[in-house]
Amino acid sequence: MEDIICPYPWDCGKTIEPKKLSKHDYDFLSSASEKKMIFMIIHCPECSREFKFNTVQWKSDKFGYSDPNITIEKKGKTIKQLTAILDRAKVDIPLAYFDYLISGEFDSQISIFSNEENFNLYDLNQLCEKINVDGTSYLTISQLKGFVHSLLEITDRISPKGQDLNYKDISNCLTIGSENTKLLCIDYRDQNSLWIFHPDGGDIERISVTLENIIKRQNLNK
Structure with missing residues (x-):
């Protein structure tokens, strides 16, 4: 090689x-x-x-790292502009979480596992930013579509047996945060359950913390 x-x-x-x-x-x-x-x-x-x-x-x-010597000044968009971006991408953020994102109560740090680093929750601007996944551009909130597309290509479009969510379900989940390479996402089916997706292997695990817990800042690990 x-x-x-x-x-x-x-x-x-x-x-x-x-x-x-x-x-x-x-x-x-x-x-x-x-x-x-x-x-x-x-x-x-x-x-x-x-x-x-x-x-x-x-x-x-x-993958997840950028040159610390390069400073890029980003101009934030208005809520109206960000909503338009989501509408064009046909992305529906659960209303209660959307309200939380634009409120003064939003906290970007959340503890999922007591013995691990905090997850970083993306703010509304970050959720609407574009990222590159294997040569294709996706909104940050929709990036699982890109990872799943790559996984399907190498697995002959077959999801692993015994996995709680198949790849099609995973691709429809909304990414709202990350910790290192782990991605925190909302289950699109009930819009409350949360999962952690591991891009390096395609594994996904359900966690006890829910979207409602995040919004209310209740029952979170400290």
Whole structure:
């Protein structure tokens, strides 16, 4: 296998020999190469960061990290403009949560697991920002559609047996926050249950905290 370049040039960007990857990542890369996977997550052995990798193009890409030396000034949109963006994308945020987002009570930090880092909840502007998932642009709130699209391509459009939500259901869930690479999303079916999606493997887990808990700031781990 050819060398891989770490996609974080500001403090790493080193050329990596595949054999220097962890055993787990090396085995995963070998298997993914045989299957011609276009989306996988591996770790740089030099800086320890996760990054996306396309085994067909043999190309790495950033995943959740940006150059801290580059400052981008963003001009916030009005609530009317943001609502129009959501309408065009046919995204319906549960009304109670929408009201919470635009209220003075919104708190971006939430503890899901007492022994882990807090999740960061996206504000309304962030939810409407566009992100790139495997070469296609999605609103942050709809990014699961992109991840599921890639997963379906490498699984012959078959969802894993025994998984609580199939890939079609996952793609319809709304992403409202994250912690590292884990994504916090709302179950579109009841618009209250919350799930954590793991992009690197496509796994999803239901959590006891609900959207109502977040809005009322009740029954959250401290």
